[in-house]
Amino acid sequence: AQSVTQPDIHITVSEGASLELRCNYSYGATPYLFWYVQSPGQGLQLLLKYFSGDTLVQGIKGFEAEFKRSQSSFNLRKPSVHWSDAAEYFCAVGTFSGSEKLVFGKGTKLTVNP
């Protein structure tokens, strides 16, 4: 069965610093990978997604992610964090073979210090 691991439960960075959130997945076939962000009290919003092609994908709000098949990873990065980026971030893998399921990681909460 597919699974997603986000090793970091909570990360704190200073405003203006770079950010990398880790995501590892387990799935036998080609994965459909997503990063979603959840601001406090809100639903989830898609940041970016990867299906195929260029392994470096650009998303909204200045985020990017790199797919590394050899490491089963899809890490999210941002060169300079803004205070408004404080939120919880979820990595997800979608399966499209037989059953269509979307499996989320447990999330990484980002705190941004001024």
Added chain:
Amino acid sequence: EAQVTQNPRYLITVTGKKLTVTCSQNMNHEYMSWYRQDPGLGLRQIYYSMNVEVTDKGDVPEGYKVSRKEKRNFPLILESPSPNQTSLYFCASSEDVRTEAFFGQGTRLTVV
């Protein structure tokens, strides 16, 4: 405006009293799903539906029912709620599992 609408947003109920959380989308999406979000556990899929009259279990379906009689609606039914179903619930829709999922604002359910 494209949206997924859940009702109610907040609900406190007692153990065993049947309840329904409604979900409606206006994007003509084929795929709809329900998730529960619990601290430290992230989002876990309860049920999903690939089309009208087609539903399937997610990872945590016990204690829940769903139906998909119309494309736009996907209600979540708790026949006999228990305290361990206290959680934050999200409905989502998308064209299919490969595309962007649009989430509702969530329903915070407390079962006492």
